[in-house]
Amino acid sequence: MRATHRFIALMLMSMPLMGALAVPSSPLTLERLYQLPWLTGTAPEQARWASDSRRLAFLWNDDGGNFRDLWLVTTRDGAVQRVTTLPRLALLPADADEWSRQIRIADVETDPGVTAYCWTADGHWLVFVYRGQLYRVAPGETPTLISNDIQHASSPEAASYGSRVAFIANGALWTVEVGASAPTPHVVHDPKTHDVEVESFYWSGDSKTLAFVETDSRNIHQRALPDYLADETRLTMIRRAFPGEPSEARRVGISEAQGGPVHWLTLGKDPEDQIFAIAWSPDHRHLLIDTSDLYIKDRRLLIVDASSGIARTLVHEHDAGNVTAEWWADWAPDGKSVLFTSDRDRDYHVYRAPLAGDTPVAVTAGDWAVFAAAVSKASGSLFVIGNAERAEDRRLLQVPLSGGTPRLVTPAHGYHEATVSPDGRWIADLHSDDVTPTDLYLGRINQPLRQITHSPVPEFTSHRWAAAHYVSFPNVDDGALLHARLTLPPDYQPGRRYPVILGSVYSNTVHNRWGGRVYHPTWALDQYLAQQGYVLMNVDISGSSGYGKAFRQRIREDYGGVDVQDLYSGVRYLIDAGIADPRRVGIWGSSYGGLLTTMSLFKKPGVYAAGVAGAPATSLYHAETGEMRTMMAPGDHAAQYAAASPFLYSQGLSDPLMIIHGMRDDTVLFKDTLTLTQRLILEGKDIDLVTLPDAPHGWDTRGLAQTRFAFRKLVDFFRRHLGEGPTP
DSSP states (O other): OHHHHHHHHHHHHTSOOTTOOSSOOOOOOHHHHTSSSOTTOOOOEEEEEOTTSSEEEEEEOTTSOSOBEEEEEETTTOOEEEOOOOOOOOOOOTTSOHHHHHHHHHHHHHOOBEEEEEEOTTSSOEEEEETTEEEEEOTTSOOEESOTTOOSEEEEEEOSSTTEEEEEETTEEEEEETTSSSOOOEEEEOOOSTTEEEEEEEEOTTSSEEEEEEEEOTTSOEEEEEESSSSSOEEEEEEOOOTTSOOOEEEEEEEETTOOOOEEOOOOSOTTOEEEEEEEOTTSSEEEEEEEOTTSSEEEEEEEETTTOOEEEEEEEEOTTOOOOOOOEEEOTTSSEEEEEEOSSSSOEEEEEETTOOOOEESSOSSSOEEEEEEETTTTEEEEEEOOSOTTOBEEEEEETTOOOOEESOOSSSEEEEEEOTTSSEEEEEEEETTEEEEEEEEETTSOOEEOOOOSOGGGGGSOOOOEEEEEEEOTTTOOEEEEEEEOOTTOOTTSOEEEEEOSOOSSOOOSSTTSOOSSSHHHHHHHHHHTTOEEEEEEOTTOSSSOHHHHHTTTTOTTTHHHHHHHHHHHHHHHTTOEEEEEEEEEEETHHHHHHHHHHHHSTTTOSEEEEESOOOOGGGSOGGGHHHHOOTTTOHHHHHHTOGGGGGGGOOSOEEEEEETTOTTTTHHHHHHHHHHHHHTTOOOEEEEETTOOSSTTSSOHHHHHHHHHHHHHHHHHHHOSSSOO
16 A cells, blocks of 8 residues: 555656746745735635526635625626726825724725625625615616615515515614615514524525524623723623533424514524524425424434424434434425435435435436535536535536436536536536636526636746646555645655645545635635645545545544544655655644644654644633534543644653734634743643734635734744755
């Protein structure tokens, strides 16, 4: 096995780097990479079809900033039209005080512009949210504010007929007749209780009724976060549950769209049960509700009579080893069965369950996984996003509703977020791959797609961009096959050993998309490090999706165990392949990746020459309750929680460690980093602590000055302990 992987590595080293231009360019700098306009431009997002299937709206910024406006493209000729040009925040004048000026710069950089929108069913209006307020605009006209009284609006969704739109504002559910000369929002349901709010809602197909989910957080413990940047230090109280404590309660209500009494449904025994999907039947008489227990071990697909509230279980799945809920469910167009994803076999696939209660039958099958699905009534088919052929790809496939051989709709390798038009004839595709940032493509199904947006700025093509390659190797303990994304320096020289950085380590990082993992702006950091002579590796550790149920369930009750061994297996692979200098291997990650980083250093002394942990989850006892899907409750699984909490292993540290953490983090508490730091001090260990006073959990996303500061610290730390470039 090892010889086979060495041969694969040698083949890899002889491959040309697709992303490297033949003409040398000026070197990239962190300052330019984390500066507006983005070199990659701004990725378009939220592509949505009008009901006529002739117009597609999307959010975009054509100058490379973070502020997005509404745009429109027509299928007739692909012509792009800017629908809104909304006011942007202005920088303060040069004579303003420096503190206020820098705060305003961060606000300008992070101003998102339009955050959500929808078409009305008649196709006349676009309704959008801008700075928490609701606006309407007809393409070619000037946007108008719907109401001065509405603040904190979100989630606008149109009814199936006319111009009525529902939305959430201040925790209440509202509707508004957008086409009226003076639209006046009115409340459908307002909990009128602090910490109780509407979470989501669902229109019936006849546009007369709304089902909604209400969450109640009143039983969740309140905890204090200190704010050191106020004039006086103050405590901010937040609702924040730890594993084993009460979580949010949920219930489902039904109301007429114009308001009135709410009919509450009785769905299960536990108010903390999770709700993953709600869908109205085509005849508007029943609801399909996809629900499970808090630990996602006991899933039920319920059919609920909307008038009586009586529920019956159509599908029941119990899996004590389940750790993920990548579920989808919807009605078949004829209303006689439901479609849903399940991993009852090897991996997630689509099944059909007849309402008569017969055994569900597979609609898709094979040695691949379904990640998303949508029913197209017009084409009489199912469209799914899957990773057939290549684990790292996400491509669109079309399948008959009765099942059969899938047909590939987007043949290009890479990452596709595709949306099919209501008439089933057109496709809008947000596509990227390892060497191509995300842009919007449009065309008829089964025909070549036309590129609509061109997001990267002209400067993008003047730089060399390192491409990624994909490798596989066994876990050193049990031989389980692991997959990894490998980025080599543009001037990589086979036969020489390089410093290696594993990271940003996390699950689900091996994607054929621009930047791989996109939850943090690390594409730029990765490119910078590659050009400084580092080899970068991302490993899809146990628990990652797309490799089968058994692979996901390897992580059950074992954070900091099998996942750490998976990463170590990647190090061994690179050393055995002659790529890594064994004395110069680093590791970094944030959140769960910070847990992986600290645990790797604590458990594997001498393997990593340095590690950087961002917002590290070093105490599973203080995790969010969602982690109980993997770890269960601490009261019954004390040994597992102790084994998965890095701060209890701090005595194993013998290699350089840096922690970067934001002091406004309410996901991984800054307190946990201070606890670990104090333990290390008392144990006589060394640590570099970088505190970011104004940073939330996403410490690299709140203003580019802060991002540059944190990443400079990270780069300087690795440069100091790993050096740069190949071993002489």
